[in-house]
Amino acid sequence: MxxxxxxxxxxxxxxxxxxxxxxxxxxxxxxxxxxxxxxxxxxxxxxxxxxxxxxxxxxxxxxxxxxxxxxxxxxxxxxxxxxSRFADYFTAVRELQEMARTIYEYDPVLVPGLLQTAEYARAVFRAFDPLRLAVETDELVSMRMERAHILHSPTRPRYWVVLDEAVIRRVTGNARVMHGQLAHLAQLVRSNRIVLQVLPFSAGGHPLMQGSLTLMTFVDAPPVAYGEGPYRGQLIDDPAYVENCRWAYDLVRSAALSHEASLALIEAAAEDYASEQD
Missing domain, CATH: 1.10.260.40 (lambda repressor-like DNA-binding domains)
Known part of the structure; x- marks a missing residue:
């Protein structure tokens, strides 16, 4: 190294x-x-x-x-x-994503950063801090877009994401932004860049109802878990904790729609948002 x-x-x-x-x-x-x-x-x-x-x-x-x-x-x-586990937490997460062999994510509210379009990311940053200067928002969007290159590199990690149905139904930005974002997700799935499932509202309660979760595995280092809430995140590699997180993720994944049904739902929702622009 x-x-x-x-x-x-x-x-x-x-x-x-x-x-x-x-x-x-x-x-x-x-x-x-x-x-x-x-x-x-x-x-x-x-x-x-x-x-x-x-x-x-x-x-x-x-x-x-x-x-x-x-x-x-x-x-x-x-x-x-x-x-001091909350200090500079996301700097470490970004670096670990670059080294990860596999990345598993669940998000109950938003499309994860690696999968966001520039317009969706801009809407997220504006919602998070409406008073942020436009130039600062542009810089944050640029940094987020740069991170996404790992999904297109020859050594890209295997990426599996489960999105709560709320991610698709809650309008972030406007209908045009949502159409572009969902079309982007569908393109990533169809080009075999990611595996994606949607956890439908009908699934009811599950172990990850209270927040997002990212699990990463590596070729030559132990796995890590990362959870995020408002204004801070927690990066932990305690083996017992990571194992519990993996169990919770597997339960959520088992309750989600199939890969094919999830893609159909996302593409149908994208069409609905497109029609709202007419």
Missing amino acids: ANPKELDPAESPQAFYGAELRRLRLAKGLSQEALGALVFCSGAYIGQMESATRQPQKDLSERLDVALGTDGHFTRLYPMVTR
Whole structure:
């Protein structure tokens, strides 16, 4: 793995942990791969912790102390890192999406960012902050559109999304924006870029009623879960928590319409929005 980005250790406890891990690893003359072998994880995972992209685990912190002879240093830092889990959360999510082998998403309200059109994204940002300057909104939209390139690259992750029917029925922007957004989703499905299901209103209650969920898996690092609410998100890679999230996602997926029925529903809704423009 490439050398980690330069960190300001004062930026956050997680950045301090990563900077300390790199400093002490290099002091021992160990590569990321060599240290990973000593603590039973991949060198890439060591690199992700050093760049503050991934949070460390308690048991891994203990093994790092043994391997590096740091007398409990990382074990003592670990609680500080977990208490700061909301700091710069989405910067880490963006970086992890670039590295993910698979991405699974559920959203009860909005089309996820990777799938948004520019007009839909602009309507979302305006709704979130009606007083934001237009130039700032344009910059945010541009950044969001740039992120979507991962769905079109040769090494793109396998992407599976479940959308609540409310995402289709609630008008974001106007009928023209919704038509363009749903047509875009249909095109992504038909070009085999994504797998998409719609969770219909008739499905009733389910385990993810209270918020969105993203699950990511990687070739050489443990999976992570990310949940989001107003103004903040939570990125967690605790194995038990991630497993519970995966179970909840599977239950929601099993209650959703089939891939084919979901596509038909989205295309029908797109036609309805198109007719509203006439």
